Amino acid sequence: MEHVMRVLEYTKMKRQLLEHVASSLGREKVEALVPSVELEEVQQWQEETAEGVEVLRLKGHIPLGGIKDVKTEAKRAQIGGALSASELVDISSTLYGGRQMKGFIEEVAEEEDSPIPLLLDYAEQIEPLRELERSINQCIDDYGHVMDSASSELRTLRHQVRSFESNVRSKLESMTKSQNTQKMLSDAIITIRNDRYVIPVKQEYRGSFGGIVHDQSASGATLFIEPQAIVDLNNQLRESRMKEAQEVERILALLSAQVSEHADTILINLSILSEYDFIFAKAQHAKKIKASKPKLNTNGYIQLKNARHPLLNPDSVVPISMELGADFRSLIITGPNTGGKTVTLKTVGLLTLMAQSGLQVPAEFGSEVAVYTSIFADIGDEQSIEQSLSTFSSHMTNIVRILDEMNADSLVLIDELGAGTDPTEGAALAISILDTIYRRGACVMATTHYSELKGYAYNREGAINASVEFDVETLRPTYRLLIGIPGRSNAFAISRRLGLSEEIIEKAKEQIDLDSTQMETVIASLEESQKTVQKESDEATQLRKDSAKLHAELEEKLAELEDQKQHILKKAEEKAAQAVKDATEEAEVIISELRDMQKKGLSVKEHQIIDAKKHLDEAAPKLTSGQKRVKKIAEKANRKPTPGDEVKVLSFGQKGTILDDLGNDEYQVQIGIMKMKVERKDLQITEKSKPIETRPMATLRGNGFHVKPELDLRGERFDEAMHKVEKYIDDALLAGYHQVSIIHGKGTGALRKGVKKLVERHPRVKTARDAEMKEGGLGNTVIELK
Structure with a gap:
């Protein structure tokens, strides 16, 4: 393998x-x-x-x-x-x-x-x-430094260290600035030797300071002395540092034990x-590589549709379509050198290996690949100089090994089968090898130059010829694979295009036997037929695409007409309803007058009033079922949305869920992981659904420690930036801040959106707003902490 x-x-x-x-x-x-x-x-x-x-x-x-x-x-x-x-x-x-x-x-x-x-x-x-993650983050910062807040003991010890350091430096600075001692110093500086503070003293003033000599310059003219006045302070400082280191080790050991658990x-x-x-x-x-998921089988069947070799330039590679393992299990490819025969073998072999590795293959959707128990390949001139093997010997050694190890579930790929020896003997060996592989049930793809193999598939069941196309006009291969057609030599046609005299070409033709000439004629005819069929197939495919496009356009137009129809019906219904309403109001006035007349003793019968009102009611328009459906949908769409309603955001064409009514005909809507404010006119109610449940994020708690009141994310990658924001909020809470700033810049807006989303769902963030212009504008988000 x-x-x-x-x-x-x-x-x-x-x-x-x-x-x-x-x-x-x-x-x-x-x-x-x-x-x-x-x-x-x-x-x-x-x-x-x-x-x-x-x-x-x-x-x-x-x-x-x-x-x-x-x-x-x-x-x-x-x-x-x-x-x-x-x-x-x-x-x-x-x-x-x-x-x-x-x-x-x-x-x-x-x-x-x-x-x-x-x-x-x-x-x-x-x-x-989460608890282990929080424990580590509370003790160690992002730079791998154990923080003062890791323990109260560490905070005390570091305070002592800083106090002792300040005292030591203060005493030494007073020495270096003193007029009496400056002349005794090589330089008015404070330095460190052996983890202790010292000053550089001239050799001749060695006895003026007392204390301990820790080092000297290369010339010996300067001694680095720890004056007696600060020896005790240095000792106390060193002792505090040792205790600090021990406390740090204790904290790291404690955290390591938690990791161990x-x-x-x-x-x-x-x-x-x-x-x-x-x-x-x-x-x-x-x-x-624009790949697709292949179908899989165990019966040795391969069907690749416009497959491309993944290592070749996708802009220049010519796709191949081929089939193997159904009607035929032997595919013999012939054609000129540099025509693409070897690339075809490598493409089929590599795509099979990719599919069996769980990788999608660079071919059109619907391609199918077999899962073979073994794949063998003899491709290229792999002769060994050390073993003194010729090209023929090298290939034959590989083929002998393949024949010994292959079985019915194998795929065999052989390039230039039988090459490197006498053409007659090589062709005979090639035919015998192909027959042996076929009898054992394996699938084989082989390339060859031998004309004897061009007719191999015509009298062998389960075998088929193929060739790589060659354009005689441009004298270049097209790299297209033609299944069912053996390759022809094209030697005469190429020679004629290059200017060789017709007389020489005709004499050369006389040297070829009649069978070979007839074979070349048949191959040329088959190739021409294949081109015609392919052209007609391409035209038919284009017609199908055009037909499908036209069908889609007609359906879209029909839908538009139906919408227009319903709109017109609705308008007519509204107009008719308004007319009836106006008439009803007018009639009510008349009926009221009639009743007044009746009260005044004039002759008006009650049944006349009832009949008049009945006739008016009957005049109201009746809705068809389609109109009722339109009315029902309109009523549902026009009602006020409530939290939990499923809606469609018209400007995005996406479905979401109402989270909150913000007032002023504005609503907070969640689409996937995104929350947004949307106006009522941009919403269409679809169906009722449960409100989205948001899961609160855990926050860090602890004593305050030193952090900056702002976090600068500019230049950070998105994932790392979100991690830092979450960690920074926890740190800010520990430090006791009530308001902090997240500086994300404007850029593409991705960081700003990510920060907004994270702080909106953080349980310890009270409010979040864009900074004012003097605070940084849209490049800065100000958050208020609970």
């Missing part, structure tokens, strides 16, 4: 795949990737890749930032080892990345039209370990995150 993967450039394809991994976890998975021979396993891999492609289509990005390979750290903690501050930060970052990924996949899975069961199953196995869970999370990284690398690779 290693030989086949090298010959078919599978390793080069994996290097393409490596460009899309987000961490060393994914890199390990790609580097270890080999094709599977189990149909069920390949099907699951393909389903995972397809789900990854669907998520990319819906969201466009994956939150895999911040994930580190912390397997070694977790295992070391598991056996009692202590982790450094930076290693603990990596573990916290990875836990955050896993938590983000879990939430992201669960959010996508909640969408009705996006079933991703395999990715969701992985997400459900991730355990967030959850080491197994961390390793499981890492395994799942590596799967995610690998799956989405495959999905991004599929998107880049």
Whole structure:
């Protein structure tokens, strides 16, 4: 298999795949990737890749930032080892990345039209370990420094260290600034030797300061002395620093013990995150090479539609369409050199290996690939100088090995079968080898120059010829594969185009036997027929496309006419109803007058009044069922939306859910992960649904410590920026701030939207607003904390 993967450039394809991994976890998975021979396993891999492609289509990005390979750290903690501050930060970052990924996949899975069961199953196995993440973040900052707030003892010790340092420097500065001592110093500076503060004293004044000599200059003219006056202070400082270091070690050991308790869970999370990284690398690779999910089978059947070699320039590669394993299991390709025969073999072989590795293939939707138990390839001149093998010997050595190891579930690819020896003997060997492979039931694709093999498929069941097309007019290959037609030499036609005299060409033709001449004529006729059929097929395909387009346009027009009809009916109904209303009001006035006349004793019968009113009621227009339906829809659409209603945002064409009535005919609507303010006129009520439940995010609690009142995100990647915002809010709360600023800049607006979304759902954020112009305008978001 290693030989086949090298010959078919599978390793080069994996290097393409490596460009899309987000961490060393994914890199390990790609580097270890080999094709599977189990149909069920390949099907699951393909389903995972397809789900990854669907998520990319819906969201466009994956939150895999911040994930580190912390397997070694977790295992070391598991056996009692202590982790450094930076290693603990990596573990916290990875836990955050896993938590983000879990939430992201669960959010996508909640969408009705996006079933991703395999990715969701992985997400459900991730355990967030929020408490461990919080413990690390409360003790260590993003730069791997253990903070003063990690413990009250550490805060006290660091205060002592700063106090002793201040006292030491103060005494030494008074010495360096004194007029009496400045002449004794080589330079009026304070420096450090052996972790103790010293001053540079001239050699001749050594005895003037007392104390301890820690170092001297290269010339010996300067001594670095710790004056006796500060020896005790330096001792106290050193002792405080030692206690500080011990306290830091105690804190790191405590955190390492917490990691040890959850080491197994961390390793499981890492395994799942590596799967995610690998799956989405495959999905991004599929998107880049415009690939599709192939159908799979175990009966040796291949059908590729406009397949392209993934390592060739997509703008210049000529797609190939081919079939193998149904009506025929042997495909013999003939044609000129540099015509694309070898590329065809490599394309079929590499795409089969890709499919069996769970990768989508660069071919049109509906392509099908078999899962073979073994694939063999003899492509290119691989003769060994060390073994003193000729080209023929090298090829024949490979073919002998292939014939020994192949079975009915094998795919065999042979380039230039029988080449490198006498044409007659080579052709005979080639035919015998092809017959042997066919009898054993394997699928074979072979290329050859031998004219004897051009007629091979005509008298062999289960075999078919193919050729790569050559344009005699331009003297260039077109690289198109023609199934069912053997290649012809084109030597005479090419020679004629290059100016060789007709007399020489005719004499050359006389040297060829009648059978060969007739064969070339038949091949030329078949090739011309194939071109005609292909042209007619292309025209028929275009007609179908045009017909489908016309049908869609007619349906759209019919829908518009139906809308216009209903609109006219509604207008007519409203006009008629208004007319009846006006008449009814007028009649009511008349009836009232008649009753007054009756009261005054004039002769007006009651039944006359009742009959008049009945006639007016009967004059009201009756609605048809279609009109009733239009009226019902109109009434539903015109009612006031309430929280929980499912609506369509007309300007976006997307469905969402009403979260809140903001007043002034404005509503807060959630579409997917996005919340927005929408006017009533831009909403159309569809159907009732439950309000979206928002899950509050946990916040950090603790004593205050020094943080800046603003966070600058400019230049940060999106995922890392969101991580920093969440961490910064926790830090700001610990520091006791009531209001802070998030500086994200204007740019494309992605960071600003991300910050807005995050702070809106944070339970400890009271309000969020765009900064005023003097505060930074739209490039700055000001948030008020609870």
